[in-house]
Structure formats: C-alpha cells, structure tokens
Amino acid sequence: MYRGRYVVGVLISLVQITVLYYIWRAIMSGGQRHAGYDWPQMQTYLLLSFLLTLVLSFGTEERVSASIRDGSVSLELLKPVHYMTLRVTELIAALFVELLSVGLCLALFVSTVLPAVPPETGSRFLLVLSFLLAVALKATIAITTGVLCFWTTNVLGLIACRQALALMLSGAMFPLQMLPDWLHTVAYALPFQSFFNTPTMIYFGRVGTADAAGLVALQGAWLIALAGMTALLLNRGFRRLDSYGG
Amino acid sequence: MAAEQRAHALTHFALLLRLQYRAKSAYRADLALEIVSALLRQGTWLAFMLVLLRRTPVVDGWDTWKMVFLYGLATAPLGLNVLLFDGVWKLTELIRKGELDSLLLRPVDPVLHLYTRSVSLHGIGDLAIGILAMSLAAQHVPLRFGLWTLPLLVVCVVSGSVVYASVNLASAALGFWFRELHNVPFLVQQFTDLARFPLALYPPVLTAIFFFPLPFAFVTYLPTVLLTEGGSVWVVLTAPAAAAVIHMLARLGFRLGLRRYESAGN
Numbered sequence: 001m002y003r004g005r006y007v008v009g010v011l012i013s014l015v016q017i018t019v020l021y022y023i024w025r026a027i028m029s030g031g032q033r034h035a036g037y038d039w040p041q042m043q044t045y046l047l048l049s050f051l052l053t054l055v056l057s058f059g060t061e062e063r064v065s066a067s068i069r070d071g072s073v074s075l076e077l078l079k080p081v082h083y084m085t086l087r088v089t090e091l092i093a094a095l096f097v098e099l100l101s102v103g104l105c106l107a108l109f110v111s112t113v114l115p116a117v118p119p120e121t122g123s124r125f126l127l128v129l130s131f132l133l134a135v136a137l138k139a140t141i142a143i144t145t146g147v148l149c150f151w152t153t154n155v156l157g158l159i160a161c162r163q164a165l166a167l168m169l170s171g172a173m174f175p176l177q178m179l180p181d182w183l184h185t186v187a188y189a190l191p192f193q194s195f196f197n198t199p200t201m202i203y204f205g206r207v208g209t210a211d212a213a214g215l216v217a218l219q220g221a222w223l224i225a226l227a228g229m230t231a232l233l234l235n236r237g238f239r240r241l242d243s244y245g246g
Numbered sequence: 247m248a249a250e251q252r253a254h255a256l257t258h259f260a261l262l263l264r265l266q267y268r269a270k271s272a273y274r275a276d277l278a279l280e281i282v283s284a285l286l287r288q289g290t291w292l293a294f295m296l297v298l299l300r301r302t303p304v305v306d307g308w309d310t311w312k313m314v315f316l317y318g319l320a321t322a323p324l325g326l327n328v329l330l331f332d333g334v335w336k337l338t339e340l341i342r343k344g345e346l347d348s349l350l351l352r353p354v355d356p357v358l359h360l361y362t363r364s365v366s367l368h369g370i371g372d373l374a375i376g377i378l379a380m381s382l383a384a385q386h387v388p389l390r391f392g393l394w395t396l397p398l399l400v401v402c403v404v405s406g407s408v409v410y411a412s413v414n415l416a417s418a419a420l421g422f423w424f425r426e427l428h429n430v431p432f433l434v435q436q437f438t439d440l441a442r443f444p445l446a447l448y449p450p451v452l453t454a455i456f457f458f459p460l461p462f463a464f465v466t467y468l469p470t471v472l473l474t475e476g477g478s479v480w481v482v483l484t485a486p487a488a489a490a491v492i493h494m495l496a497r498l499g500f501r502l503g504l505r506r507y508e509s510a511g512n
Contacts, residue, residue: 008429015436022447026305027298034301157279157368164286173294178301 010054010101017050020173035175036206044117045200047109049172052196054102056095056138063090065146065155074241083234084143091139120205126212130199133219137194140223144230150237165190171197191226194219258354262362263330270365277367284371288321291442292379308444312474315383319399320442320466322376323406325369331411333363337418338428344509356504357497361411376403390476398473398482405485406465410438412489412496413460419496422503434460441466464488 024046028039037045067073076086110116119127145158152158167173169192176187176197187193198215201207207215271277295317299310308316337360340346349356349363380399389395417434424430437455441462445453456463465485472481 004424004427005429008427008433012429012433012436015433016439018452019440019443023298023305023443026447027302032302152275152279154276154279157276157283160283160368161279161286164283164290168290168293173290174298178297180297 006097006101010105013050013053016053017046020049021046035177037175037204041117041204045175045204047106047116048200048203049196051102051106052134052138052199053172054105055098055135056091056142062155062159063094065149068146068149068237069155077238077241084231087143087146088139091142095135095139117204119203123202123209123212126209126216127199127202130202130212130216130219133216133223134195134199137191137219137223137226140226140230141191144226144233147230147233147237150233150240166192166195169193170195171200175200191222194222255355255358259358259362262359263365266333266362266365267367270367280366280368281371284325284368285375288372288375291439292317292375306444306446308446309387311383311386312470313444314379315387315474316444316466316470317442318376318379318381318383319402319470320376320406320438320462321379322373323403323465324410324438325372325374325376326403326407327410327414328366328369328372330369330407331361331414332366332369333359333361334411334414334418335431336360336363337415338421338431341421341507342425342428346507347509350504357415357500360415387474389473391473391479394479395473398469398479401482402465402469402485405489406462408489409461409465409492412493413462416459416492416496416499419500419503422506438462459492461488461492 021043024042025039028034028042031038034042067076073083076083079086141162145155145162148158149155169176169187169190171187171193172195176184176193179187187197194215198219201215202212292314295310295313299305299313303309305313337346340349340360340363346356349359352359384395391398413434414431417431420430421428437460440448440452441456441460445456445463445467453463456467465488468481469485471477472479
C-alpha cells in the first residue's frame with residue numbers, strides 16, 4: 001500500500017509538469033525560441049524540472065516535521081544521536097528509494113515520449129557536483145521547514161509558501177532569463193536559484209567553466225549558511241520545548 | 247416537510263461553519279500564514295502567465311488577458327470551496343481511524359457535517375487572487391454581456407465551488423475502498439491546476455476528463471468562452487446543472503462507501 005501511495009505521489013508531480021508541458025508546447029509551436037531554448041531543449045528542461053521535484057518530494061518534507069508536531073521529538077533528544085544526524089540519515093534513506101523511482105521515470109520518459117538532449121557542458125564534474133549540491137540544499141531546506149514547526153503547527157502553510165517561491169524563483173517553471181530584470185536580480189539573491197537554475201545552466205552549457213564554478217561555489221555557500229541557520233533555530237527551538245514525561 | 251428539512255440543514259450548515267471560524271480565528275499567526283501561502287501559490291501561476299505571455303501575446307487564439315480571466319474564474323470558486331467545504335479533506339483520516347461514527351450518530355446530514363468539519367482560511371487568498379485576476383482582465387477583454395456579466399459570474403463561481411467540493415468528496419470517499427491511498431484527493435486537486443488554462447491546449451483525452459468525471463469545464467472554460475466571445479446565455483446554465491449532477495453522484499459514492507465502513511468499535 002505504501003507503494004500505491006508513492007505512485008500516486010509521482011502522478012501528482014506528473015500532473016503539475018503536464019500543465020507546464022502543454023503551455024510551453026503551445027507557446028513554442030512554429031519553431032520559436034525562448035531565452036535561447038528551442039523545443040527539444042525545453043522538453044529536456046521540463047523533464048529535469050520534473051525529476052528534481054520528485055527527489056525529496058512533499059511527503060518526505062512533511063515527515064521531517066512530524067516528530068516536532070506530535071512531541072515525540074523529546075524522545076529523540078534522549079538518544080545519543082544528534083537531531084540533525086538523525087534527520088539527515090532519514091532523508092538519505094528516503095533519497096535512495098526516490099532515486100530509484102526517478103531513474104525509472106527517466107528511463108521511461110527518454111525511451112518513449114521525450115527524447116532528452118544530452119548535456120552540453122564543458123565540465124561533467126561541475127555538472128554532477130551541482131546536481132548533488134542542489135539535492136543537498138533541498139534536504140537542508142526541508143529540515144529547516146520542519147524545525148520551524150517549533151513555532152507553528154501549520155507545516156502545510158510553510159511548505160506551500162516555500163514551494164510557491166521555489167517554483168518560480170528556482171527556474172522550475174521557466175528559465176530565469178525570462179523574468180523582468182528586477183525580479184531576475186531578486187532571484188539571484190535568493191537561495192532558490194541554486195536548487196534548479198544552477199544545474200540546468202551548466203547542463204545546457206549556458207555558462208563558461210569559470211562562471212559555472214562560481215555558481216557551484218555559491219551553492220556550497222548557501223548550503224553552509226542554511227545548515228548554520230537551521231542549527232541555530234534548532235538550538236532555540238529545543239529551549240522552547242516543553243514536554244511532559246515521567 | 248422536505249423544504250423545512252432543507253431550511254434546517256442550511257441553518258445547521260451556517261451554524262457549524264460559524265463555530266469553526268470562531269475556533270480558527272484564535273490562531274492569528276497560522277491564519278496569516280495560510281492566507282499568505284495561498285496568495286503566493288496562486289500569485290506564482292499568475293506571474294508565470296504574465297512573464298511568459300509578455301513575449302507570446304497569443305496562444306491558440308487565446309490572448310494573455312483572456313487566459314488571465316479564465317485563471318481568475320477558475321481560482322475564485324476554488325477559494326469559495328475552501329472557505330465553505332474544506333472539511334472534506336478530513337474524511338480519509340476519519341475513515342482510517344474509524345472516527346466517522348460521531349458524524350453518523352448526529353441528526354444532521356453527515357455530508358453537511360463533514361463539509362464543516364474544518365475550515366481553511368487560505369480560501370480568502372484564493373478568492374482574492376481570483377477576483378483580482380478577473381477584474382484586471384476585464385479592463386482588457388471585451389465582455390459581451392456588459393453589466394449582466396456580474397450575475398453570470400456569481401452563478402459560475404457558486405456552481406464552481408460546489409463542483410470542486412463534490413469532486414473532493416468523491417475522491418475522498420474512495421478512501422472507503424482504498425484506505426491507505428490517502429493522497430488520491432491531492433492528485434485530483436492537482437487536476438484543478440490543469441483546468442485553469444485553456445482546454446484547447448491539451449490533447450482530446452485530457453480535455454474529455456474535464457467534462458466528466460471532473461466537470462470543471464462547465465464552470466471555467468465554457469463560461470469564459472461565452473463571456474468573452476459571446477453566444478447563447480444558456481451555456482451558463484450548464485454550470486449549476488453540472489454542479490447538481492456531480493454533487494448527486496458524489497453523495498451516491500459517499501453513501502455506497504458508507505456501506506463498507508467499519509468503525510473502530512470500542
């Protein structure tokens with residue numbers, strides 16, 4: 001039954017990407033290019049967007065906060081493992097299952113409906129690194145959202161806010177170059193573009209090796225900053241924690 | 247007798263809703279967060295259209311503002327539905343935990359009771375974005391019915407909220423058969439995203455889904471085409487008709503499901 005639920009979860013992401021797919025298809029019919037992408041490239045772009053949404057999906061994110069919301073976090077604190085270690089191991093375990101399904105989806109898509117464009121980058125190393133960092137950043141954000149539940153029980157609201165911002169400002173809906181200038185600047189000042197924009201820019205060879213290295217370094221910096229902030233929040237959160245025990 | 251019962255049901259419905267709202271408004275921060283999250287979620291799609299269509303003004307005969315109008319007309323009933331019928335989301339949990347008994351024992355229609363089991367104020371955000379989108383679009387799109395547009399819109403939005411609620415009820419009632427698949431309503435919810443764009447974009451199979459079993463076309467797509475391109479005003483009447491039919495079917499599904507319901511016992 002868990003498998004059934006997981007499949008439904010994949011379908012949910014699939015429906016979301018379907019909207020984007022058909023709108024883009026209509027817009028690009030007649031061989032138009034947008035932000036330098038032609039239709040086959042755009043299809044690959046959306047495929048990447050779909051796959052990265054699947055990794056560390058909604059369910060995983062919600063589970064992270066569950067122990068805080070129901071109070072069982074106090075039991076976890078008694079164990080001789082740091083809270084963050086616990087969460088990170090949990091996320092890695094979920095990641096393996098999700099990577100498997102992402103792999104299956106990828107194979108299915110590429111062999112049937114969507115022929116993917118191969119990466120056009122100069123540096124495979126940077127490409128792989130940027131994807132790994134993107135996933136790590138997503139995991140960190142998931143834990144941060146979970147930790148915020150020390151202050152609010154409304155985890156759905158928090159996740160919805162983050163998802164909405166990430167959807168637009170990470171480039172998952174459309175290449176960030178299409179944003180008006182001021183919003184483009186805002187997007188680059190926020191961590192969301194490191195989730196998706198960085199790996200795709202490198203994938204499609206939109207940045208030179210030096211710029212790519214800079215973007216990857218930025219991902220690393222955000223990872224450290226967010227992890228530090230989460231640790232700080234966690235510390236304050238534990239101080240707020242009242243639990244009954246006996 | 248039946249009329250009297252219906253009047254009673256409405257009073258009950260209003261009373262139960264009022265209680266929920268009173269309880270909900272005690273948590274101010276949660277309330278603000280919910281509304282902000284709805285504004286962000288809907289605002290993202292609106293921004294998407296404005297950004298994308300700035301460069302491609304016409305897609306399949308739909309210009310930007312007509313699409314924005316459709317988006318608004320699909321989002322406003324979503325908001326109204328969340329404000330009035332959001333308790334449906336509790337059904338899968340009630341079934342799994344065997345807690346549906348408390349609803350069945352009361353002398354009120356269990357479906358009405360279920361609808362008011364909880365409320366989410368993020369509907370205010372959805373409703374606001376929907377109305378905003380429609381009024382923005384109305385300044386750019388010629389509306390064929392002049393002042394009559396307004397009552398027609400009200401009919402569509404109210405029917406639309408019933409359609410959304412019924413579809414949610416039916417998909418949640420699937421929980422009677424598939425107890426562990428409690429994310430099916432979320433999947434159906436995602437389809438509402440598709441219905442907010444011109445159905446002409448999609449392949450026919452997908453379009454057909456929006457006539458049945460998810461009849462969103464009657465309350466979003468068809469009325470938008472009518473209001474912006476003109477035609478027989480009777481098209482609008484298919485909206486309440488579709489709402490009534492799908493609501494009956496959803497109730498039927500719920501009642502069939504109840505037969506399979508096993509309480510937790512005590």
